[in-house]
Amino acid sequence: MYKIQMQMMCGCAKKDETLKEKWLNKTFKDKKEAEFEALRLANHANANWCKKHRFYAVEEGNVMKIMVELSSPKEI
Numbered sequence: 001m002y003k004i005q006m007q008m009m010c011g012c013a014k015k016d017e018t019l020k021e022k023w024l025n026k027t028f029k030d031k032k033e034a035e036f037e038a039l040r041l042a043n044h045a046n047a048n049w050c051k052k053h054r055f056y057a058v059e060e061g062n063v064m065k066i067m068v069e070l071s072s073p074k075e076i
């Protein structure tokens with residue numbers, strides 16, 4: 001069984017009502033299905049959330065982890 005987890009829950013993730021229902025509360029029997037859904041989640045986050053972070057999926061055992069690349073501060 002595979003599952004999807006978020007590395008950290010930013011404000012946008014907490015506000016997204018579909019996140020837990022569509023991705024985080026599900027288990028997947030097949031690794032390919034879990035990979036596909038993790039990529040869908042990362043793409044959803046990159047396209048629909050605040051655009052201050054970049055999201056990408058990595059495999060860690062039976063967990064597809066959605067990693068968050070924090071934005072860097074602007075130079076003065």
